[in-house]
Amino acid sequence: MRARATRAVRAAVAAAVVVGLVGCGDGAASTPADGAAVTGTVMVFAAASLTESFTRIGRDFEADHPGTSVVFNFAGSSALAAQIAQGAPADVFAAAAPRSMATVTEAGDADGEPAVFARNQLLIAVTEGNPKGVTGLADLTRPGLTVALCAEQVPCGAAARTALDAAAVRLTPVTLEQDVRGALAKVKLGEVDAAVVYRTDAKAAEAEVTAVEFPESAGAVNDYPIVVVAHAPNPAAARAFAAHVRGEQGRAVLTEAGFQTP
Amino acid sequence: MVSRPVAARRRRPGVPVALLLPALLGLVFLVLPLAGLLARAPWGSLPRRLAEPEVLTALRLSLQSATLATLLCLLLGVPLAWLLARVAFPGRRLVRALVTVPLVLPPVVGGVALLLVFGRRGLLGGWLDETFGITLPFSTAGVVLAEAFVAMPFLVIAVEGALRGADQRYEEAAATLGAGPWTTFTHVTLPLVAPGLAAGAVLCWARALGEFGATITFAGNYPGRTQTMPLAVYLALETDLQAAVVLSLMLLAVSVTILAALRDRWITSP
Numbered sequence: 001m002r003a004r005a006t007r008a009v010r011a012a013v014a015a016a017v018v019v020g021l022v023g024c025g026d027g028a029a030s031t032p033a034d035g036a037a038v039t040g041t042v043m044v045f046a047a048a049s050l051t052e053s054f055t056r057i058g059r060d061f062e063a064d065h066p067g068t069s070v071v072f073n074f075a076g077s078s079a080l081a082a083q084i085a086q087g088a089p090a091d092v093f094a095a096a097a098p099r100s101m102a103t104v105t106e107a108g109d110a111d112g113e114p115a116v117f118a119r120n121q122l123l124i125a126v127t128e129g130n131p132k133g134v135t136g137l138a139d140l141t142r143p144g145l146t147v148a149l150c151a152e153q154v155p156c157g158a159a160a161r162t163a164l165d166a167a168a169v170r171l172t173p174v175t176l177e178q179d180v181r182g183a184l185a186k187v188k189l190g191e192v193d194a195a196v197v198y199r200t201d202a203k204a205a206e207a208e209v210t211a212v213e214f215p216e217s218a219g220a221v222n223d224y225p226i227v228v229v230a231h232a233p234n235p236a237a238a239r240a241f242a243a244h245v246r247g248e249q250g251r252a253v254l255t256e257a258g259f260q261t262p
Numbered sequence: 263m264v265s266r267p268v269a270a271r272r273r274r275p276g277v278p279v280a281l282l283l284p285a286l287l288g289l290v291f292l293v294l295p296l297a298g299l300l301a302r303a304p305w306g307s308l309p310r311r312l313a314e315p316e317v318l319t320a321l322r323l324s325l326q327s328a329t330l331a332t333l334l335c336l337l338l339g340v341p342l343a344w345l346l347a348r349v350a351f352p353g354r355r356l357v358r359a360l361v362t363v364p365l366v367l368p369p370v371v372g373g374v375a376l377l378l379v380f381g382r383r384g385l386l387g388g389w390l391d392e393t394f395g396i397t398l399p400f401s402t403a404g405v406v407l408a409e410a411f412v413a414m415p416f417l418v419i420a421v422e423g424a425l426r427g428a429d430q431r432y433e434e435a436a437a438t439l440g441a442g443p444w445t446t447f448t449h450v451t452l453p454l455v456a457p458g459l460a461a462g463a464v465l466c467w468a469r470a471l472g473e474f475g476a477t478i479t480f481a482g483n484y485p486g487r488t489q490t491m492p493l494a495v496y497l498a499l500e501t502d503l504q505a506a507v508v509l510s511l512m513l514l515a516v517s518v519t520i521l522a523a524l525r526d527r528w529i530t531s532p
Contacts, residue, residue: 078500146400151483153500174400175482176489178496182478189374190383191399 039067042237043089045080046072047096047224049120049180052204053257054094054245060253061244068237076179077101077155084109084229091238094226094245096120097155101225111232114225117246118259120198121221122159124212125187125205132193136214137167140194148183148195151176155222156183160196162220184209198222203258224259296514303511304504311508316485317494321512324491325520327402328470331409332417335466339417340459344447346418347425358422365415372411373479380407380480404481405488409470416465424458425451464521471517 042061046054051074058070073080073090077100084090085107093110094117095101101114126134132145140147149171150157157176164171174192177183183195188208202211226245232238244250251261304311311317345351346358364372380387380398390396398404432454436446452459474492481488483497491513498506 076500082499082503148482151497151500153497173484175484176497177483178478178493178500185374185479186482189377189381191377191381 038065038237038240040069040234040237042068042070042091042234042241044070044072044092044094044241045084045088045090045229046074046092046094047077047080047100048074049096049198049200050074050094050224053200053253053259056253057245057250060249061241064244064249065237065240068240070241078103089233090229091232091234092226092241093229094224096222096224097158098223098225099155101227104227104229109230111228111230111235111238114227115242115246116223116262117226117250118224118254118261119221120200120224120259122156122163122196122214122217123199123202124194124214125184125197125202125209126194126212127187127190128208128210130210130212134194134212136212137164137169137171137196137216140171140196141169145194146192147171147173148175148177148186148192149173150180150183150196151178154179156180156196156198159220159222163196163214163216166219167214167216198258200258221260299507299511299514302504302507304508307504308508311505312512317509317512319486320489320491320494320509321516323402323405323486323489324471324513325516327405327409327490328467328473330406331413331470332463332467334406334410335414335417335470336463339414339462339466340421343418343421343425344451347422361418362415364412369412369473369475369477370479373408373476376408376411376476376480380404399480400482400484400488402481402487405477405490408476408480409473412473412476413466413469416469417462420462420465421455421459424455424462427458428454460524464524468517468521471513 044054044058051072054072054074058072061070062068073083073088075083077095077097080090080093081095081100081103084093084104093101093104095104095114098114101110104110105114124134124137124140126132132139132142134140134145139145149160152158152161156179175183175186177186177195180197180201184197184201184205186192187195187197188205194212199211202209226242228235228238228242245254254261342361346354346361367375377384377387377399379385380390382388382391382397382399387398390398396403398407428451432450433446436450437443441449472492473490474496477488477490478493478496483489483493491509495506495509495513498509
């Protein structure tokens with residue numbers, strides 16, 4: 001009895017949601033300027049640091065555009081750029097660094113100019129509670145303090161290098177990680193005392209690490225560009241998704257995740 | 263000794279198409295990616311790229327750590343294989359399954375698992391540090407440990423297979439003639455399974471040489487200390503595809519040369 005009642009309630013709620021969605025979905029939102037209907041699958045290639053926020057943005061987008069489904073391929077920006085260059089069926093490319101985006105635009109794989117939709121800043125992630133009392137970059141050179149940085153070949157490492165140079169801090173890390181998640185994991189596991197990571201990554205792990213802001217990070221801000229891929233299998237939906245990311249809803253999600261939005 | 267008459271060898275049946283075709287397809291499948299690497303290699307700038315000191319440092323570290331890891335695997339893995347093959351103890355099937363865990367585990371997870379044991383806050387790591395002053399993460403010893411963890415199953419499985427396939431009557435005969443268990447093992451069993459042992463060691467070494475996930479997770483990445491060739495290749499891929507191709511080819515060329523040389527010297531293949 002109760003099970004059936006629950007099911008009935010669920011069905012009613014689902015129906016209401018669907019009606020609501022259809023209500024939201026019709027009109028200008030799902031029909032972009034060129035008149036093509038926004039429907040079907042959108043394949044989004046996005047930088048690994050966008051995993052949480054883009055997953056949410058994707059759900060919002062699907063809710064706004066019934067009949068669409070957003071599929072993500074999250075990986076390092078340069079790996080994604082290489083996949084697109086090799087003809088991967090991407091609709092949208094969101095990179096964590098202008099350099100990876102340049103790989104795509106220079107190869108003629110972009111439809112239009114990329115637009116910066118978010119900025120990310122560095123901070124120092126330390127062991128929860130900051131037991132070593134780290135207050136800035138200079139503290140990281142203290143003897144007995146182990147530090148993980150990203151390798152300079154990846155965006156977070158390049159930004160960290162810029163910030164360290166700006167602070168005139170000579171630092172010998174114990175490891176140069178392949179990506180920001182690797183550096184953060186070393187702090188979470190307690191293998192290093194501190195790592196220079198993005199604000200968004202530290203925020204996503206705020207239960208396990210403590211964030212220490214430092215002034216030099218203002219000079220090493222990382223831009224995140226987005227573009228519709230040339231020969232996208234679903235160009236109408238691709239444009240709608242890119243617009244959604246830069247729109248009010250997208251910006252709200254990104255800001256909440258710790259990004260700055262233009 | 264069983265010696266086969268020469269005539270029997272000549273009467274070897276022809277190769278059935280049902281075997282030949284998939285065999286050739288399999289070979290093409292394995293070799294094509296190599297052809298892809300060769301096709302994309304920047305041959306003109308090759309010598310300059312190879313002479314870069316960081317490349318040679320990473321290569322030397324790779325060869326050293328893979329060799330040390332193989333020695334460690336031989337030291338621990340051969341006795342383990344012998345135990346599994348020769349001693350019927352309760353729970354043997356379970357132990358045999360446990361040995362393959364590193365094969366199934368994604369290497370990055372293996373690296374995390376190693377940190378949870380040998381890391382600063384690990385089950386043994388803290389004690390090792392306090393008692394002996396040994397810290398394994400972010401050290402070359404850590405690289406060796408990570409590689410040995412991932413590569414040991416290859417050795418154990420190969421050697422156990424060889425031991426189980428070997429004729430135990432030779433060992434029994436040695437015992438009857440008065441040889442102790444240890445002498446039997448070193449003078450009869452080991453020579454008997456030498457080809458399997460060599461094959462296992464080669465597999466183990468090759469796997470250790472190509473190890474990436476567990477190494478970067480457990481030992482980190484620092485040039486000269488823990489940055490092996492696969493790590494250098496991965497990072498080169500971030501900025502310069504051609505450099506990554508060169509590094510991969512170099513690792514391949516060196517390992518194939520070494521394996522071929524070893525095969526000629528120690529493994530008598532038909």
